Amino acid sequence: MLVNAPMLDDAGFDAYIAANDGLVFFHKKLCPNCRVLAKVLDKCRGQLPGLTLAAVDTEEQPALATRLEALRVPTVLLVKNGRVVARKTGVASPTEMIAFCQQG
Amino acid sequence: MKAYDVLIIGGGVCGLTAAIYAARANLSVGIIEKEVCGGLVNWTHVVENVPSYKSIHGLDLMAKCREHAESLGVDLVEVEAVTGVDLSAELKLAVTADETYAGRALIVATGRKPLALPVSTEFENVHYCAICDGAPYKGKDVVVVGGGNSGFDESLYLAGLGVASIHILEVFPQCIAAAATQDRARRTGIIRVDTNTKITALDVLESDRGRLHLENCADGKTWTEDCDAVFCFIGQKPNTDLFHGLLDLDKAGYIVANADMETNVSGVFAAGDVIVKKYRQIVTAMGDGAIAALQAEKYIRAR
């Protein structure tokens, strides 16, 4: 759904966020709002060239989605220094998503 | 400013079909879509009445339409909402936050959007998409508002996720969902239906559950019911706010177009669910889109 973004699993999630600040996008294949947010994130990447994105398919990784309370999709987590510092569930516009990325 | 021969507002199945026809007529075409192309069909879990596909996920069907349009060179501009239009000059304009787009002909294919729950509430667990928002309610009690095809289809999806109980509320004396779907729903053993039932309020309880205040429309009896989430599927309204005072609309806000999809403004065509018509289906939207594009081509070539 999101091009050029690593797909994370439960085993690799903690190590990934320890090494990378950025956004993690939780989605499902047949979720229409997820398609919209994927496109919004793509657009944000154009405007914030340093933005790092990763993704989690919640149907393939239910344990990880449950652990991070990201069962509702789309959910985006903002991660910094190995911690989740903010979260957003539902569709957002590119402007809202850029503001979300720039907080903290 | 970006200019096309044919500018299309709305990338649902109607807008995409119009784009395919116009592009095959060697016209330059741009679609401006506020979300992603696909429109309402993206929200339909399974489509079973489009000839050549016995059964297909709505998202997969629209991915194919999108690819088809793109392969013909159609410019697809997504996650950009048209916020203003100017239909007064020869060149029709559509304005978004990022750009102004122009077309020698304009096709309006903005479709419809779901109606919101008709009570104001602080309850956070009010949703409009079972696929997106259903997963946290495994083992929980949900209420579905609306006994049409969407209400029943989405209830069946929720039942498949393992919710504990589903109560469908329909304000009218009968549910209009297809009889076969209603039978499937009842056979799950966890879906019950009440007709003639209206929501008058929705409170938040300390437990974070919701408390619905309900009224029987036939005898006026009132009662309350607690639940973990409310999913609302009570119909649609046309996306025509942009066109008030510019295009002829009927009382419900739908655009009036003739059999050739022409509106009251020369060079502006409207097609699909957004126009006044009786049957709003994928194939009728495709038919409208094809006619609008052919007529737009005729209009452009005559100038």
Ligand SMILES: Cc1cc2nc3c(=O)[nH]c(=O)nc-3n(C[C@H](O)[C@H](O)[C@H](O)COP(=O)(O)OP(=O)(O)OC[C@H]3O[C@@H](n4cnc5c(N)ncnc54)[C@H](O)[C@@H]3O)c2cc1C
């Ligand atoms: C739950 C449900 C299930 C259905 N199931 C079936 C089925 O099984 N079979 C069938 O044949 N039909 C079905 N239908 C009907 C079918 O989905 C519609 O008739 C069809 O999608 C209409 O297509 P459209 O392109 O006219 O409008 P839409 O699909 O509504 O597309 C309009 C597009 O315009 C965009 N838009 C709106 N305003 C703007 C703006 N200001 N700027 C930019 N873009 C804008 C919207 O985002 C949207 O993408 C179903 C409808 C619903 C609600």
